[in-house]
Every structure is written in structure tokens, then in C-alpha cells.
Amino acid sequence: MATGTLTIDLDALAHNWRALDRMSGPDTETGAVVKADGYGLGAETVARVLAKAGARRFFVAVAEEGAAIRAALGRAPEIYVFGGHMPGDTEMIHDLDLIPLLNSIEQMTRHFEALPDGPFGVQLDTNMNRLGLELAEWAAVGEIALSKQPRLLMSHLASADDPDSDQSARQLETFRHMTDGTGVARSLSATGGTLLGRDYHFELTRPGVGLYGGLPFEDARPVARVTLPVIQTRTVEAGEQVGYNATWTAPRDSLIATVSGGYADGIHRAMSNRGALYAGDRACPIVGRVSMDLITVDVTDLPEVPDALDLLSLQQTVDQLAAHWGTTGYEVLTSLGARYQRRTVGTGPV
Ligand SMILES: *Cc1c(COP(=O)(O)O)cnc(C)c1O
Numbered sequence: 001m002a003t004g005t006l007t008i009d010l011d012a013l014a015h016n017w018r019a020l021d022r023m024s025g026p027d028t029e030t031g032a033v034v035k036a037d038g039y040g041l042g043a044e045t046v047a048r049v050l051a052k053a054g055a056r057r058f059f060v061a062v063a064e065e066g067a068a069i070r071a072a073l074g075r076a077p078e079i080y081v082f083g084g085h086m087p088g089d090t091e092m093i094h095d096l097d098l099i100p101l102l103n104s105i106e107q108m109t110r111h112f113e114a115l116p117d118g119p120f121g122v123q124l125d126t127n128m129n130r131l132g133l134e135l136a137e138w139a140a141v142g143e144i145a146l147s148k149q150p151r152l153l154m155s156h157l158a159s160a161d162d163p164d165s166d167q168s169a170r171q172l173e174t175f176r177h178m179t180d181g182t183g184v185a186r187s188l189s190a191t192g193g194t195l196l197g198r199d200y201h202f203e204l205t206r207p208g209v210g211l212y213g214g215l216p217f218e219d220a221r222p223v224a225r226v227t228l229p230v231i232q233t234r235t236v237e238a239g240e241q242v243g244y245n246a247t248w249t250a251p252r253d254s255l256i257a258t259v260s261g262g263y264a265d266g267i268h269r270a271m272s273n274r275g276a277l278y279a280g281d282r283a284c285p286i287v288g289r290v291s292m293d294l295i296t297v298d299v300t301d302l303p304e305v306p307d308a309l310d311l312l313s314l315q316q317t318v319d320q321l322a323a324h325w326g327t328t329g330y331e332v333l334t335s336l337g338a339r340y341q342r343r344t345v346g347t348g349p350v
Contacts, residue, residue, distance in 0.1 A: 012346070017050055035061040044072035052348055058073070082101055083101075094115060103132050160195075192216045230259055234255075259296070273287060
């Protein structure tokens with residue numbers, strides 16, 4: 001078998017949810033964001049574990065993503081859709097019992113006409129300028145919306161991963177101004193906001209990346225492990241070159257391992273000649289171009305070449321890997337792709 005293996009640690013996932021849950025007070029519920037196939041780790045697997053850990057409210061980006069979550073969880077948990085109620089979504093929202101977070105007056109009109117008794121929440125824009133009703137729009141239609149008893153009023157922080165930014169405090173103030181006194185459950189914080197403290201928690205937090213082991217939750221336990229089989233090794237003499245376009249020249253006689261995994265598996269081409277795979281705690285530098293299915297690594301200094309090398313492990317977290325190609329842990333996780341053999345370890349909550 002030459003496919004890489006993606007192993008999800010169910011106990012680490014449950015641990016991360018509980019650790020984030022403990023940061024907020026007893027009046028704050030902790031939800032779970034499971035969009036983009038559970039940040040690439042498998043929506044059904046992660047949703048089941050998070051539900052067993054105690055999550056009751058789940059969030060997806062688009063209505064289509066609700067189907068897998070509903071199938072995994074049954075009828076009880078609430079599933080919210082950040083993208084709201086788009087044209088063509090009515091049947092899905094109704095049949096899967098989804099709760100759209102209405103983002104505009106147009107979406108409100110659509111929802112109230114198509115599903116007059118259907119549950120909904122409202123997304124408010126507090127100057128991230130991405131999704132949600134702006135202050136003036138909310139002033140115009142807030143009363144009507146509130147009379148229909150939304151389940152949730154939410155907004156999203158643009159710079160919560162940066163505790164030094166004053167943008168979060170300004171957004172908090174705007175959110176309060178727009179929602180104080182409504183008596184409706186509120187949610188402002190994803191992972192980053194959850195870490196900013198109780199002022200940001202309201203009735204519900206909705207972490208995503210921290211559950212899956214990513215920054216800004218520094219104390220997260222790694223959830224994903226990725227190992228890649230070594231297909232063959234060869235000796236390359238000093239001065240010989242390796243890979244497409246001969247971008248690496250051996251500075252000494254070297255042992256090169258060709259490993260199964262490439263940019264089709266989320267190992268970005270920007271990692272060509274940068275970063276490393278690991279044999280236990282020993283780094284093996286990536287040399288030459290990352291290609292679609294293969295990478296070449298320098299294993300000259302290993303006492304013995306193992307059958308497989310780690311891309312993600314305790315030695316190399318998603319964020320450390322991300323640093324090599326100038327991106328975030330979010331993008332590393334959601335880029336992993338469909339080719340891995342997927343496994344789980346641990347039982348999750350029993
Ligand atoms: C993705 C997303 C989240 C989760 O964010 P993390 O930073 O992964 O915790 C929460 N709310 C909204 C609106 C999102 O788009």
C-alpha cells in the first residue's frame with residue numbers, strides 16, 4: 001500500500017473541546033464548528049465525538065454540509081449554517097432541520113416567506129465587513145426579526161487571534177450595542193475569542209480550529225497525524241540533482257528517500273526544498289520539488305530508514321508545517337485531501 005495514513009486522535013479531539021468549554025462559565029454553552037468536512041478530518045467522525053463530549057450546537061458554512069452532520073448526529077443537535085438561506089436551499093433547510101444564520105434583508109425576506117415557522121438566527125456585521133446585517137439594516141429590521149424569535153444573534157471577530165489588536169474590543173462594543181436587551185442567546189467568539197476571556201463568551205462560543213489542534217489555541221493537543229510510506233531509497237552522489245527541474249544539488253553523497261505524498265495530498269508545492277518529514281524526532285529535510293504524488297527527502301543522517309515518515313506528528317504540528325509554506329494551520333488541515341487512508345485512535349468519550 002502506498003497511500004499515506006491520516007490518523008485522527010479521538011481522545012485529543014474530545015480533550016480540546018472540553019478544555020475550551022472549561023474556559024467559559026457555567027452559563028456559556030460551547031458549540032462546535034464542523035464546516036469543510038470537519039476541517040478536513042472527516043465531518044461525521046468529528047461530529048460524533050464532539051456530540052459525545054457534550055456539544056449540542058454545530059456550525060457549518062453551507063447548507064449542503066449539514067447533510068453529513070445530520071446523518072451522523074440524528075435529530076436532536078442544532079445545526080447552524082453561516083452562509084444563511086441561499087436561493088435553492090429551502091428544501092434542504094426544511095428537510096435536514098437546519099438553522100440558517102440570516103445575513104441580509106434579502107435572506108430574511110426569503111426565509112420568512114418560504115419557511116414562516118422555520119427556526120433561524122441572525123448574523124450581524126460588527127465591521128469585519130464579510131457577512132451579516134450592518135448597523136443601519138439591523139436598526140431597520142431588527143424589531144421584525146426579533147418578533148419572530150431568533151434562536152441566536154451572532155457576529156464574528158476579525159482579529160481574535162491577535163490579543164494586541166484593539167479591533168476585538170471595538171467589535172465587542174458594537175455587538176453589545178446591537179444586541180443588548182434583546183433577550184436572545186448571543187455568540188461572538190470562535191477559538192480566538194474564547195481565549196480572550198469571559199466578556200467575549202455570551203451564551204455560546206463556537207470554536208473550530210482549536211478543537212482540531214490548531215493555533216491560536218496553544219494548549220491544544222494535536223489531533224491529526226499523517227504518515228507517508230517510503231517507496232524507495234537511492235544513493236545520490238555529490239553534485240547530482242534531484243526531482244523536477246533539478247532544483248536541488250546534493251552537497252555530499254546522500255541517501256534520498258522517495259515518499260508517497262505530494263501536493264495532491266496537501267503538501268503544498270511551496271514546501272519544495274523547505275521543511276522536513278520526521279523519523280521519530282529526527283528531521284529529514286525535503287529536497288527538490290514537491291510533485292503531485294511524491295516528495296524526496298534527505299535521510300542520509302538516519303541510522304536506519306523507516307518504512308514511513310511523519311508529515312504531522314508530535315514533532316511537527318499543523319502550525320509548524322504551515323510556517324514552512326507561509327500559511328495557517330487551518331489551510332494545512334483543510335488541504336489534506338481525499339487520498340489518505342483514514343484511521344482513528346482512542347475511543348473518544350465513552
Ligand atoms: C470558521 C468560523 C468559526 C470557527 O473559527 P475558528 O477560528 O476555527 O475557531 C466561527 N465562526 C465563524 C463565523 C466562522 O466562519
